[in-house]
Amino acid sequence: MAILNSQKTGVVRGRKIDWENQIGRRSSCAIYTFLHGRAARSMAKAAAHLGVSQSAVSEVIANLEHTLGVRLLDRHSRGVKATIYGQALLKRGTVAFDELKQSIRDIEFLSDPTVGELRIGCAESMAAAILPPIIQRFSQQYPRVVLSVKDVVAPTLDLPELRERRLDVVLARFMRPPGRKMTT
Numbered sequence: 001m002a003i004l005n006s007q008k009t010g011v012v013r014g015r016k017i018d019w020e021n022q023i024g025r026r027s028s029c030a031i032y033t034f035l036h037g038r039a040a041r042s043m044a045k046a047a048a049h050l051g052v053s054q055s056a057v058s059e060v061i062a063n064l065e066h067t068l069g070v071r072l073l074d075r076h077s078r079g080v081k082a083t084i085y086g087q088a089l090l091k092r093g094t095v096a097f098d099e100l101k102q103s104i105r106d107i108e109f110l111s112d113p114t115v116g117e118l119r120i121g122c123a124e125s126m127a128a129a130i131l132p133p134i135i136q137r138f139s140q141q142y143p144r145v146v147l148s149v150k151d152v153v154a155p156t157l158d159l160p161e162l163r164e165r166r167l168d169v170v171l172a173r174f175m176r177p178p179g180r181k182m183t184t
Contacts, residue, residue: 030064031093033057034072034086041079098165115144121152121161122171130171 033050043061047054065072072086082090109116122131127149135147152161152170161167 030060030067031089032097033060034064034089035093035097041081043075043080102165114142117146117148118169119148119150119167120169120171121150121167123153123173124151126171126173127151 033046043057044054047057050057061073068085068089070085071083072089073080074083105116120131131149135149138145139147150161150167152167152172159170159172162170
């Protein structure tokens, strides 16, 4: 029976995984390749996107599967589908790479706060009526910041575009139903 005795190890099917030697040092490339393979749902499409051969993508993912001791993808003639293990890696890997991407954006901003990108979501009517003077003033003060506005149709309170970091801010007007008091 394998026992976890530090945060640097894990157990898969009774087998101890040495994080530092097996995963930590070479994981980012392999997991990045896995994420692209799964997102593309095809090894060939992932290879084309990454600029490598299909066999290279397959080999990297096979090595990752061997290291982890589980199959991450089911391969079919119509593409690939993540197994339950692949889904777990996909979920956490996506978050990890998103955090890395955000840290790079933070560094870029910290090194020069007058440069960057601001992604705004709002309804088309709001974009036409309210945003133009705001954008004009902002652009005069920060001419090297790229502003992009995306039409957000009927935004909901959960705002998935913000959670998934596709937008930095959403301007929305939420109406309360008649007869209800606003709560905080």
